Amino acid sequence: MTAQKKASVLKVENFKHYVDYFNSMEDENIAKAIPNDSAWAWMKTNIPLFECPQQNFEEIYYFRWWSLRKHITNTPQGYAITEFLVDRSYADKYNLISCALGHHIYEFRWVHNPEFIAQNVKLWYRGNEGKRMKKLMTFSSWTANALYNRYLVNKDEKFLLDMFPDLVDEYAQWEKDRGRTDGLFWQIDVKDGMEESLSGGRHVQNVRPTINSYMFGNAEALSKIAAIIGDKKQVAYFQNKAEKLQDLVETRLWNAKDEFFETLTEKDTSSNVREAIGFIPWYFNLPEKNKGFEKAWAQVTDEQGFSAPFGLTTAERRSPRFRTHGTGTCEWDGAVWPFATSQTLTAMANVLNNYNQEVVTEEDYFKQMNLYVESQYYRGRPYIGEYLDETTGYWLMGDRERSRYYNHSTFNDLIITGLVGLRPRADEKIEVNPLVPQEKWDWFCLDNVLYHGDIITILWDKTGEKYNKGKGFKIFRNGKEIASSEKLEKLISK
Numbered sequence: 001m002t003a004q005k006k007a008s009v010l011k012v013e014n015f016k017h018y019v020d021y022f023n024s025m026e027d028e029n030i031a032k033a034i035p036n037d038s039a040w041a042w043m044k045t046n047i048p049l050f051e052c053p054q055q056n057f058e059e060i061y062y063f064r065w066w067s068l069r070k071h072i073t074n075t076p077q078g079y080a081i082t083e084f085l086v087d088r089s090y091a092d093k094y095n096l097i098s099c100a101l102g103h104h105i106y107e108f109r110w111v112h113n114p115e116f117i118a119q120n121v122k123l124w125y126r127g128n129e130g131k132r133m134k135k136l137m138t139f140s141s142w143t144a145n146a147l148y149n150r151y152l153v154n155k156d157e158k159f160l161l162d163m164f165p166d167l168v169d170e171y172a173q174w175e176k177d178r179g180r181t182d183g184l185f186w187q188i189d190v191k192d193g194m195e196e197s198l199s200g201g202r203h204v205q206n207v208r209p210t211i212n213s214y215m216f217g218n219a220e221a222l223s224k225i226a227a228i229i230g231d232k233k234q235v236a237y238f239q240n241k242a243e244k245l246q247d248l249v250e251t252r253l254w255n256a257k258d259e260f261f262e263t264l265t266e267k268d269t270s271s272n273v274r275e276a277i278g279f280i281p282w283y284f285n286l287p288e289k290n291k292g293f294e295k296a297w298a299q300v301t302d303e304q305g306f307s308a309p310f311g312l313t314t315a316e317r318r319s320p321r322f323r324t325h326g327t328g329t330c331e332w333d334g335a336v337w338p339f340a341t342s343q344t345l346t347a348m349a350n351v352l353n354n355y356n357q358e359v360v361t362e363e364d365y366f367k368q369m370n371l372y373v374e375s376q377y378y379r380g381r382p383y384i385g386e387y388l389d390e391t392t393g394y395w396l397m398g399d400r401e402r403s404r405y406y407n408h409s410t411f412n413d414l415i416i417t418g419l420v421g422l423r424p425r426a427d428e429k430i431e432v433n434p435l436v437p438q439e440k441w442d443w444f445c446l447d448n449v450l451y452h453g454d455i456i457t458i459l460w461d462k463t464g465e466k467y468n469k470g471k472g473f474k475i476f477r478n479g480k481e482i483a484s485s486e487k488l489e490k491l492i493s494k
Contacts, residue, residue: 078119105146145217152424199263199271217284282347308390338409349418
């Protein structure tokens with residue numbers, strides 16, 4: 001399947017200039033399975049196409065596919081997806097690190113060839129003589145949730161059901177390793193990939209919104225996978241796990257005074273500090289609707305909260321301990337981390353899609369996406385690294401080789417499911433809810449999206465003169481129009 005044959009509106013060759021530019025930016029010192037001279041051939045065969053009038057959005061979209069491709073690695077056991085291009089001493093075989101595996105799955109689910117991420121997942125779970133890799137569980141994980149959400153895009157039921165026993169076994173191991181008698185989970189912040197946080201420490205066993213939200217998301221996903229199999233016992237078992245965690249997170253981690261989900265210390269008292277991890281429950285739609293939890297999102301637009309000139313901080317700016325841990329040892333005490341930004345923006349899109357609230361708007365979402373785009377430059381060139389200063393936009397380890405092309409976040413999944421608004425579903429309806437404000441762009445198009453085996457095209461053309469498909473907002477399946485509106489609004493095909 002190639003983009004040249006399947007894209008119904010956009011011409012793939014119109015975007016080759018981005019790859020030519022990206023290739024010219026560097027002397028390629030580290031080449032994996034798909035080197036720079038093969039990048040365009042890989043991209044035009046594998047990725048959805050995106051066009052919009054705001055050039056930096058478009059440029060970073062293609063840059064992120066170009067940089068993602070750098071991390072595909074050939075191994076004797078199939079494809080692997082790395083986090084760092086340079087070797088890390090604490091990595092598993094093939095330089096694998098599990099911290100961002102959930103992000104990798106969410107991003108790669110839109111790549112046409114499913115084998116890149118499928119082989120990587122199987123390597124993680126069966127690459128150690130048929131057993132999971134030794135360091136798979138070094139970091140908290142939402143892999144079951146991510147794989148179910150991948151299934152919602154490609155409907156590869158065979159792969160999902162094949163992985164089900166591995167995921168069930170992993171869940172049980174997390175309960176054994178990190179579960180408490182009250183049903184909550186504890187984690188040290190470094191094993192969340194978030195060391196030097198304001199609420200914890202490298203050796204502090206706190207009850208964090210991260211792992212508890214992840215385990216809720218995994219339990220819900222395992223219940224849904226069990227339903228596909230028809231295993232009613234497993235459906236009920238994991239649904240009960242999810243419901244219990246939902247109640248515990250809402251009652252134990254919600255700080256009514258701060259109106260925020262916060263970490264519980266080892267003494268079972270609130271850490272009394274707002275951190276970006278308090279938004280993670282919405283990544284999995286954990287908080288119940290109409291209970292007032294959405295008040296937490298007021299902190300996204302508050303400059304004393306998380307709103308900064310170059311994006312969303314990882315801790316509230318009003319805290320006297322904000323950015324007090326120094327720089328250079330991976331501090332999550334306030335600087336902007338794309339890992340957290342992409343989690344928060346995924347959660348924010350869920351709030352805008354699934355909750356009745358007036359705390360945040362699509363304008364707020366677009367503003368943060370715009371800042372995320374603007375932050376991904378270094379010395380005038382597209383760049384993605386580890387973390388950056390919230391007021392200057394300076395990449396804090398940008399001159400370190402290890403930091404270049406850091407594969408630790410999502411971006412294109414946010415464009416597809418958030419900004420353009422394709423919301424994956426288990427049924428065959430196509431749901432699109434764009435979060436582009438009505439008067440922001442006069443046109444945009446997402447094309448060549450492989451979804452449920454079909455090619456989906458989504459476009460907005462205010463005048464009808466850009467794409468010559470008529471005025472308005474439209475969805476096409478395999479080139480045939482299936483839904484339309486005169487304005488940018490939620491559409492669901494029949």
